[in-house]
Amino acid sequence: MSSPIGCRVCTEFMTEPVFHWLKSSPTGPLMVLTGFVHGNEPVGHYVLEQLKECIAGLPTKGSWLFVEGNKQAYLQGKRFIDRDLNRCFTPEILLEETIYGHEPELARAINNKLSAILDEFEDREIHLLDLHSTSAHGMPFMSALTRNTAELLLPVTPVPKISGLLEQLQGCLAEWFVPELTTSHIIECGQHDQASTLEYGLNAVILHSYILGMMAPCEQVESAKAYLAKASAPWGKIYTEICYTLTVNKGDEFSMYPGFENGQPIHREQPLATLNGREICAHLDGRIIMPGYHLPVSEGFFLSQDKPRQ
Numbered sequence: 350m351s352s353p354i355g356c357r358v359c360t361e362f363m364t365e366p367v368f369h370w371l372k373s374s375p376t377g378p379l380m381v382l383t384g385f386v387h388g389n390e391p392v393g394h395y396v397l398e399q400l401k402e403c404i405a406g407l408p409t410k411g412s413w414l415f416v417e418g419n420k421q422a423y424l425q426g427k428r429f430i431d432r433d434l435n436r437c438f439t440p441e442i443l444l445e446e447t448i449y450g451h452e453p454e455l456a457r458a459i460n461n462k463l464s465a466i467l468d469e470f471e472d473r474e475i476h477l478l479d480l481h482s483t484s485a486h487g488m489p490f491m492s493a494l495t496r497n498t499a500e501l502l503l504p505v506t507p508v509p510k511i512s513g514l515l516e517q518l519q520g521c522l523a524e525w526f527v528p529e530l531t532t533s534h535i536i537e538c539g540q541h542d543q544a545s546t547l548e549y550g551l552n553a554v555i556l557h558s559y560i561l562g563m564m565a566p567c568e569q570v571e572s573a574k575a576y577l578a579k580a581s582a583p584w585g586k587i588y589t590e591i592c593y594t595l596t597v598n599k600g601d602e603f604s605m606y607p608g609f610e611n612g613q614p615i616h617r618e619q620p621l622a623t624l625n626g627r628e629i630c631a632h633l634d635g636r637i638i639m640p641g642y643h644l645p646v647s648e649g650f651f652l653s654q655d656k657p658r659q
C-alpha cells in the first residue's frame with residue numbers, strides 16, 4: 350500500500366488538466382470546447398485531433414481552446430476513476446476542498462485553470478460547447494444551458510433538442526461556468542463507439558461555431574449542416590423535455606432491460622429496468638432518454654415528453 354505522501358504526489362501528477370490553444374487571437378470571441386469529461390466517450394478526442402489538423406485552414410474568428418476532461422479515465426477506457434467528473438462541479442467540491450479522489454481534485458484543477466482564462470476574456474463573448482456520447486444507440490441531441498443559447502441555436506440547428514436535463518443533474522461542468530459565459534450547451538453525439546458519433550461531433554462544432562459567429566460561411570459549414578440534417582433525420586424535429594430521472598446511488602443494483610434506444614417512444618406501465626431487484630415501469634407516455642447500459646451509472650434513465658417545436 351502506498352504511503353499517503355506517495356498517493357498525494359501521484360494524484361497531483363494525474364490531475365493536472367491539459368488545455369490546448371488551437372487558435373489564439375488578440376480580438377474576437379473565445380470558443381471553449383470540452384471533451385472526454387467522461388473517459389469512455391472518444392468523440393472529444395476525435396474532435397481535438399481533427400481540429401488540430403484542419404483549424405488553420407478554416408475561416409474561424411477569435412480564439413479556440415480545447416479542454417481535456419478526464420484524460421486519466423480516457424487512457425484507462427473508464428467512465429471515471431473515483432466518481433463522475435461531470436457531477437463534481439459543485440460549491441461543496443470546488444470551494445470547500447474537503448472531498449478527495451481523482452475527479453474532485455481534477456475538477457478543482459480545471460476550475461482554477463479555466464476560471465483564470467475566462468477572467469482574461471471577460472470583456473469578450475465566450476462560448477462553451479461540451480461534447481458527450483451515450484451508452485445506448487439512437488437519437489443524438491443537444492441541450493442549451495441558458496435562454497439565449499436556446500434562442501440562438503435551437504431555431505436554426507437540425508439537431509434534436511432536449512430541455513430540462515441539466516435541471517435534473519448536479520455538478521455539470523457546462524453549467525458551473527454559465528455565469529462567465531455568453532452561451533453554453535452540450536451535444537450528445539450518438540453511441541460511444543460508433544464512427545458516425547465522431548463525425549456528428551465534429552460537424553456540430555463546425556455548424557454551431559458558424560451560428561455563433563465564430564466561423565465565416567464556407568464549404569465546411571454547408572457540408573456540416575447537410576451532414577447533421579441527414580444524421581438527425583430519423584428523429585425528425587424532436588423537441589422533448591425531461592420530466593423524470595431514475596437516480597442510481599452507489600451500491601444500488603441497476604439493470605436496464607435490453608433493446609432500448611435513446612429517444613425511443615415508451616408507454617405508461619411499460620417495464621424498463623430493475624433497481625435492487627424491483628421492476629421499474631414507465632409512469633407516463635413519452636420517450637426514454639439515455640437508458641444506461643454501461644455501468645456504473647449515476648442515472649438509470651430519464652423520461653421525457655415532447656413539446657411544440659420552438
Ligand SMILES: [Zn+2]
Pocket residue numbers: 386387390480481482
Ligand atoms: Zn458524457
